[in-house]
Amino acid sequence: MNLEDKKKEVAWYDNANFVTNLIIVVLSLILIASQSLGGSSDLTAWELFKNVINVNILYVLVLVYFILLKFKVGKKYFNYLNVFIIILYFIIFITSFLSIFKAFDLIPFLKLLIYLFIFIQAFHTFFRDTRFWKEFKLNNSPFNEINEESHFYIITIISVIYLALNLIMTDEFSGVVLTLFVTVFYILFSRYIMLYDKYLDEHDKDNDNLGNFDKFRDAIGENINKEKIQDTIKNVGDSIDKAGDKIVDASKKTVKKVKNIDKEELKTNLKKSKDDFIKRMNTGLEEDDSKSSNSKKKGDK
Amino acid sequence: MNMFDEISKEKIELPKINTITKQLTKYELNTYQKFGFAIWIISFVLGIILGNIFSTCDVSGNFYNVNCINREFNMSVMFLVWFSGFTMGISFFGLGHIIYLLTDISDKLEK
Numbered sequence: 001m002n003l004e005d006k007k008k009e010v011a012w013y014d015n016a017n018f019v020t021n022l023i024i025v026v027l028s029l030i031l032i033a034s035q036s037l038g039g040s041s042d043l044t045a046w047e048l049f050k051n052v053i054n055v056n057i058l059y060v061l062v063l064v065y066f067i068l069l070k071f072k073v074g075k076k077y078f079n080y081l082n083v084f085i086i087i088l089y090f091i092i093f094i095t096s097f098l099s100i101f102k103a104f105d106l107i108p109f110l111k112l113l114i115y116l117f118i119f120i121q122a123f124h125t126f127f128r129d130t131r132f133w134k135e136f137k138l139n140n141s142p143f144n145e146i147n148e149e150s151h152f153y154i155i156t157i158i159s160v161i162y163l164a165l166n167l168i169m170t171d172e173f174s175g176v177v178l179t180l181f182v183t184v185f186y187i188l189f190s191r192y193i194m195l196y197d198k199y200l201d202e203h204d205k206d207n208d209n210l211g212n213f214d215k216f217r218d219a220i221g222e223n224i225n226k227e228k229i230q231d232t233i234k235n236v237g238d239s240i241d242k243a244g245d246k247i248v249d250a251s252k253k254t255v256k257k258v259k260n261i262d263k264e265e266l267k268t269n270l271k272k273s274k275d276d277f278i279k280r281m282n283t284g285l286e287e288d289d290s291k292s293s294n295s296k297k298k299g300d301k
Numbered sequence: 302m303n304m305f306d307e308i309s310k311e312k313i314e315l316p317k318i319n320t321i322t323k324q325l326t327k328y329e330l331n332t333y334q335k336f337g338f339a340i341w342i343i344s345f346v347l348g349i350i351l352g353n354i355f356s357t358c359d360v361s362g363n364f365y366n367v368n369c370i371n372r373e374f375n376m377s378v379m380f381l382v383w384f385s386g387f388t389m390g391i392s393f394f395g396l397g398h399i400i401y402l403l404t405d406i407s408d409k410l411e412k
Binding site: 057 | 303304305307308309311312313314315316317318349352353356357373374375376377379380
């Protein structure tokens with residue numbers, strides 16, 4: 001199988017483009033469904049708007065984040081958007097923590113855990129490729145030991161339990177629909193963060209490689225012509241040997257020449273060249289003097 | 302091309318912490334600006350406290366149900382307090398900046 005075919009066979013849950021598109025669709029369905037289902041109940045417009053702020057503000061802001069990623073602006077300010085998402089989930093985590101004191105029940109507790117793990121996963125993933133990773137020494141964080149897949153599976157399991165409990169408790173169609181969509185969103189968002197973490201792992205340089213290239217050998221595949229490679233290596237070796245022989249011969253010749261130089265002849269030649277140089281200097285100075293004296297005489301006249 | 306490949310080509314790096322702190326500490330704030338800043342901090346904390354006190358019905362599993370089974374944090378109250386604190390704080394901050402500019406002009410005219 002060719003490498004190109006291998007690349008094309010990425011599963012839908014490993015394709016970041018597909019996952020982000022799916023997240024946008026799910027969030028849109030959550031917002032549309034919550035508004036349409038709320039419109040059928042006996043609530044006033046102000047109460048509906050309050051419910052939007054109370055319940056759906058998180059989904060609105062995350063939807064804006066993913067829509068911006070589709071445009072150049074979002075891609076350029078990707079790190080800034082990630083900081084915004086981390087702060088948002090931190091605030092949501094704090095508010096859900098305070099909700100525990102109001103209603104100590106299993107469902108709010110599960111929500112708290114989901115937001116906590118998403119916050120930790122986002123914090124340790126989105127800052128990895130930024131300056132803050134080194135400045136704050138985030139690689140020393142204990143949560144860094146947790147694998148990105150473990151984060152995803154933890155959030156998935158908690159979300160499924162949350163869904164099950166809500167389905168047991170709910171007695172309305174709106175509850176079933178919205179809880180399903182919300183659970184799917186939690187899982188997809190965690191998957192998106194995991195895919196980014198995987199992408200960073202693939203693009204990190206392997207500085208601890210002590211010469212083991214098995215990973216690269218497997219990645220190249222079986223379509224290499226070994227004989228051709230061996231022939232070219234041999235040819236390169238031969239040409240290097242030839243060049244080396246030529247260099248050795250030339251150096252031997254120069255060494256011979258240097259040894260055979262007559263020292264006394266060399267001394268006389270050096271003395272001759274020195275005398276010639278001094279003569280030229282003196283004649284040049286005399287000519288300059290004569291020129292200057294002639295110009296003075298012309299000036300006097 | 303992978304989405305993250307496109308992003309890594311285009312994205313810009315976050316500023317250094319030193320740069321941010323230098324930018325923030327470059328200016329000397331006058332009394333009104335400090336008061337505006339204090340209003341922001343107070344409204345931030347107050348929003349969280351009031352959102353917890355005036356809690357709302359939990360909607361998990363029972364969206365728009367008349368019977369309130371659980372109560373949870375009230376985001377609308379929090380955002381209302383934050384928004385009002387932000388507008389009040391920024392008006393004081395703007396007033397302080399106008400005063401700073403006027404004093405700067407008067408100092409330059411005296412010279």
